[in-house]
Amino acid sequence: MNIIEITKENTAAFADILGDDLTVDMGRSCFRGFGALDELDRPRGAIVFELFGADQNRDTTSRIRLLEGESDEIKDELKDAYAGGVREIEISESFYATPDNVLAEYLEHIGFSKDQTESKEIVLSLSDIENLPIKLSAKIPPYVMNLSRASVIQYRNFIKRTILKGNKGSVEDLAYLPRSWFDGDISSCVVTDEKLDGIFLIRKTPSGELHTALYVAYGPDYIKNLGFMLVNTINSAILKYPPATKVVINRHNVAVKKLTGKLLHGFTGSEEFSGKRTE
Amino acid sequence: MNISPNILVNLDINLAALVLLIGVLGMSLRVTNHKDARGGYYITIIVLMIINAAITVSLCFIEKRPDATFEPLAMLLNTVLEISYTLVMAVWLFYAMYDLFKSKDYIRRKRWIVLGPALILAAVPIINLFVPIIFTCDHVNGFLELPFYRYYNIPRFFYIIVSVYQTTEYHRREKTRGVYNIWLFLIPLVASAILETMTTYTIMTLGCAIGLTSLYVVMINEMGYKDFESGFYNAYYLSYLYNLTDKGKYELSSIISFSIKDGENVEAFSEAIKTVLPDECDTIRTGSGSFITISESTDRGYVYMLTEDISTVAEEAGFFVNTESIVRGKKEDPADFFIDNIRFKKIGRAV
Numbered sequence: 001m002n003i004i005e006i007t008k009e010n011t012a013a014f015a016d017i018l019g020d021d022l023t024v025d026m027g028r029s030c031f032r033g034f035g036a037l038d039e040l041d042r043p044r045g046a047i048v049f050e051l052f053g054a055d056q057n058r059d060t061t062s063r064i065r066l067l068e069g070e071s072d073e074i075k076d077e078l079k080d081a082y083a084g085g086v087r088e089i090e091i092s093e094s095f096y097a098t099p100d101n102v103l104a105e106y107l108e109h110i111g112f113s114k115d116q117t118e119s120k121e122i123v124l125s126l127s128d129i130e131n132l133p134i135k136l137s138a139k140i141p142p143y144v145m146n147l148s149r150a151s152v153i154q155y156r157n158f159i160k161r162t163i164l165k166g167n168k169g170s171v172e173d174l175a176y177l178p179r180s181w182f183d184g185d186i187s188s189c190v191v192t193d194e195k196l197d198g199i200f201l202i203r204k205t206p207s208g209e210l211h212t213a214l215y216v217a218y219g220p221d222y223i224k225n226l227g228f229m230l231v232n233t234i235n236s237a238i239l240k241y242p243p244a245t246k247v248v249i250n251r252h253n254v255a256v257k258k259l260t261g262k263l264l265h266g267f268t269g270s271e272e273f274s275g276k277r278t279e
Numbered sequence: 280m281n282i283s284p285n286i287l288v289n290l291d292i293n294l295a296a297l298v299l300l301i302g303v304l305g306m307s308l309r310v311t312n313h314k315d316a317r318g319g320y321y322i323t324i325i326v327l328m329i330i331n332a333a334i335t336v337s338l339c340f341i342e343k344r345p346d347a348t349f350e351p352l353a354m355l356l357n358t359v360l361e362i363s364y365t366l367v368m369a370v371w372l373f374y375a376m377y378d379l380f381k382s383k384d385y386i387r388r389k390r391w392i393v394l395g396p397a398l399i400l401a402a403v404p405i406i407n408l409f410v411p412i413i414f415t416c417d418h419v420n421g422f423l424e425l426p427f428y429r430y431y432n433i434p435r436f437f438y439i440i441v442s443v444y445q446t447t448e449y450h451r452r453e454k455t456r457g458v459y460n461i462w463l464f465l466i467p468l469v470a471s472a473i474l475e476t477m478t479t480y481t482i483m484t485l486g487c488a489i490g491l492t493s494l495y496v497v498m499i500n501e502m503g504y505k506d507f508e509s510g511f512y513n514a515y516y517l518s519y520l521y522n523l524t525d526k527g528k529y530e531l532s533s534i535i536s537f538s539i540k541d542g543e544n545v546e547a548f549s550e551a552i553k554t555v556l557p558d559e560c561d562t563i564r565t566g567s568g569s570f571i572t573i574s575e576s577t578d579r580g581y582v583y584m585l586t587e588d589i590s591t592v593a594e595e596a597g598f599f600v601n602t603e604s605i606v607r608g609k610k611e612d613p614a615d616f617f618i619d620n621i622r623f624k625k626i627g628r629a630v
Contacts, residue, residue: 055579056577056579057577057606057609156555156584156588157555157557159584160585163580163581164557164574174580175580176580192384193382193384219380219385220379220382221388
C-alpha cells in the first residue's frame with residue numbers, strides 16, 4: 001500500500017472516499033489528509049483532519065474528519081501517516097466526533113477516549129426555520145443588506161477587523177477564503193459609515209446544505225443588528241432555496257449555544273461518539 | 280451703581296470662565312480638523328458656553344437693578360441661558376457618542392432620540408416668557424426659581440447619565456483599559472453644579488470651562504503623536520507604546536512594514552492605504568516614505584490579508600510599495616519582540 005499526502009492536485013482521485021464536501025475542503029489551508037493507494041494506484045482509504053490554532057500563537061489541535069480504509073491494515077497505515085503529520089505540525093491534541101461506532105471503536109483502540117455525546121451541530125430544514133418563533137415580517141432597515149451588495153474591500157476590511165477581535169466563527173481559515181466561498185445572496189451584512197459593522201456568513205456546500213459560518217456584529221447597536229441580519233438571511237434563504245434544504249448550525253461557542261437554545265426549542269444535536277487524545 | 284459682594288464674586292467667576300473659554304476656542308480652532316465630527320461638537324459646546332458666560336456676566340449688571348427698566352431683557356437673557364444649557368447637554372452627548380463610536384451614521388440614526396427631548400426642554404423657557412412656569416426675573420428678587428424648575432432641570436442631567444452609562448458599558452464589553460476622557464469634563468461640571476446649589480454663586484460656567492480646557496489638553500496630547508502629512512502616528516507614539524509594553528499593558532505581536540520611494544506623494548499614498556487598514560491596528564510613519572502597521576494579534580491570516588491588501592491598493596493608486604511582515608513567535612517575549620524589531624528597526628523576515 002502506498003500512502004501519499006492528499007493535495008489539491010490529487011484530491012480528485014480520492015473524491016469517492018472523501019465525498020463532495022470534503023473534496024472541496026481539501027483545497028483549504030487548514031485541511032490536511034493522507035490517502036492509501038494500492039499497487040494499481042487505486043484509492044483504498046483516506047484520513048482527513050482539520051487543524052485549529054496553526055495560524056496563531058496557541059497550541060495546534062486537530063479534528064479527524066474522516067478515516068476510512070477497506071481493511072484495518074489500511075487504517076493502521078493511515079494512522080501512522082497521521083502520527084507523522086502530528087509530529088511535523090506539532091499538534092498537541094487530536095479529537096473526533098462521529099456517529100459511526102465502528103470508527104469510534106477503532107479510534108479508541110489507538111488511544112482516543114470515547115464518549116457518547118450530543119453533536120455540536122443542529123440540523124434542521126428551512127421549513128423548520130420558517131416555523132420558528134421569529135418575527136420574519138420585521139422591517140429591515142436599509143443599512144442591513146445581503147452580502148452580495150457589499151464590495152470586496154468592505155468584506156475584507158470586516159474580516160480583518162473580526163480576526164483582530166478574535167472572532168472567526170466556525171471558520172478557522174477565514175482570512176484565506178474568498179468572499180465567493182459564502183453565499184452572498186443569503187449572507188447578510190450591516191453597513192455603517194460605508195464600512196461593514198456586522199456579518200452573518202452562510203456557506204452552501206457542494207452537497208446542498210447551508211452551513212452557518214460567522215455571525216457577529218460590532219458597534220453600539222450590535223444586538224439589534226444581529227436580529228436584523230438573522231431575519232434578513234432567513235427570508236433570503238426561504239426565497240432562494242426549497243423548504244427541504246438542510247441547514248446546519250455549528251454551536252461552536254457559548255454565545256451560539258445560548259442563541260440556539262433560545263430560538264430552537266425542541267431541536268437538539270444528534271447522538272454521536274466523540275473523544276480526544278493528547279499527542 | 281452699587282454692586283453687592285455676592286454679584287461681584289459671580290462677576291469674577293464668570294469673567295474668568297469667559298476669558299478661559301475664549302482662549303480655548305481660539306486655540307482649538309487652530310488645531311481642530313474640520314473633517315472630524317468630534318471637533319465640531321467640541322467647538323459647538325465652547326461657543327454655547329461662551330454665550331452662557333457672556334449672559335451670566337451681563338446679568339450681574341442687569342438683574343436686581345433698583346428699577347424695572349431691564350426686567351424684560353433679564354427675562355430674555357435667562358431664557359437664552361436655559362436653552363443654551365439644554366443644548367450644551369445634548370451636544371455633549373453627541374460628543375461623547377462620537378468620541379466612543381467614531382460613527383457619523385450611528386449619530387445620524389439617533390439624532391432625533393437625542394435632540395427630541397432637548398428641543399422639548401428648550402421650548403419650555405420660551406413658553407415661560409409668556410406664562411411663568413419655571414422661573415421669573417424681576418428687579419426685586421432677581422432670578423427666582425418656581426417650584427416646577429427642579430422638574431425641568433433634572434431631565435437635562437439624563438444626558439450626562441446616558442453618556443456615562445454608554446461609555447462604561449462599551450469599555451466593559453470591549454474590555455478596554457484606561458481613563459475615560461469624559462470624566463475630564465463631567466467631574467468639573469458636576470462638582471460646580473453641586474457647589475452652585477449649595478452656594479449662591481453661579482459656578483457652573485467656570486466648571487464647564489475647566490472641563491473643556493481639560494479636553495483640549497487631551498486633544499493636544501493626542502496630536503503630539505500625530506504625523507500631519509500622512510494622518511498616521513509619528514515615531515513618538517512608539518515610545519508611548521514601549522512604555523505600555525514595559526508595564527505589561529501592551530503586547531506587540533505583528534508588524535507589517537511598507538515603504539514608497541522618496542519624493543512620492545505621502546498624503547495621496549496614505550489616503551489610499553487608509554481604505555484597507557482596520558481601526559484596531561496602529562500605523563506609524565517611521566521615515567519619509569516608510570510606515571509600519573502593528574497590532575497585538577498573532578493571527579498570521581490577518582497579517583497575510585493586510586499585507587496583500589496594502590500591496591493591491593498601493594498598486595492601484597500608482598505606487599510601488601515594498602512590504603514585509605513579521606509575527607511574534609509562540610515563545611517570544613513581547614517586550615523583546617518590540618525591542619528587537621522596532622527600536623532597532625530590524626523588520627525584515629517574511630511571515
